[in-house]
Amino acid sequence: MQTMKRLFDILDRPAAGDGPEQLSARYRGAMLGLAAGNALGIPVEGYPSLLINRRFPAGVRDVDAAESKRPWDDDLAQAVVMAEAILEHDRFDLADLATRLLAWRRSNGRGIGHHTRRVLDAIAGGTPAEDAARIVWLETGQNAAGNGAITRSAPVALRWRRDPERLVAETHQSALVTHHDARCGWSSVAVNAAIAAALDGRSVDLEELAEGLDEAGAPLTVVSAVRSVEGASLASLDLDHDNTMGYTLKAMQAGLWALEQEGDAESILISIVNAGGDTDTNGAVAGAMLGAKQGAEAIPSRWIVSLRDAASLAEIGQRLQVSSTTRPG
Secondary structure, three states, X not given: OOOOHHHHHHHOOOOOOOOHHHHHHHHHHHHHHHHHHXXXXXXXXXXXXXXXXXXXXXXXXXXXXXXXXXXXXXXXXXXXXXXXXXXHHOOOOHHHHHHHHHHHHHHOOOOOOXXXXXXXXXXXXXXXXXXXXXXXXXXXXXXXXXXXXHHHOHHHHHHOOOOHHHHHXXXXXXXXXXXXXXXXXXXXXXXXXXXXXXXXXXXXXXXXXXXXXXXXXXXXXXXXXXXXXXOOOOHHHOOOOOOOOOEHHHHHHHHHHXXXXXXXXXXXXXXXXXXXXXXXXXXXXXXXXXXXXXXXXHOOHHHHOOOOOHHHHHHHHHHHHHHXXXXXX
């Protein structure tokens, strides 16, 4: 029988004991880091690293100032949708999430992925929200494991960082509205476990995390991908491989790799984006994790001023912090 005891033990350990100001900075940093990493990667989304190096000899180092005038890209916009649903209902409901995502698509929809678009099209056409992702997954040969769910999952960790059962359950629920494949839900759990630990001032041992995921019944591909990050070079993760670009496990590995590094958030995010591939999503996942680890002050101010509504993103982080400490469960 599968059990989540080991995974819950990882999530339920005491916080490092940092003060309230540092905790607040980490909550704000998670949302600002997600936004900054996403925006940093947008200009070179889908580029292989060699092409990035040719077009940007000094590397991509700054957020395009025009982002302050543009609607949020899908990675950030969907994370905000998740946060708003949590703050209103303190849980996830597939029909409610589908309604919110459809509203976002009608009003913005910038950068929406092919798989997410197909699922939302099905829901808009009358397919029940609880069935749409599964049906599309079956239609695509049961092999669609894109990164659309993992990139929006950070607010779940912010809300339920001290409630392991809810964190795992709500992370899965947040993925299922568009991504039925088990790799999507479990890779999101791996990322959120690491974010929750980072908010508490702790680090996660990747081998222990892999063992906990394995015991809980995560697909072996997820378990193996977590293990392979420990000690890996960024080049060895092959983020720009044609056949795995946009794969949920690549985004997970980019984020976990970022947390393993000792450098500052700026240099780590620049390295990840310049490694190519699905750069905006890899940057978003890694940015959320680094912001949760290092705090809002670690996100360069020159990036933040180029973000649209940065103050509201920081406020969302703080509201999720309040929610995590004042609501039952």
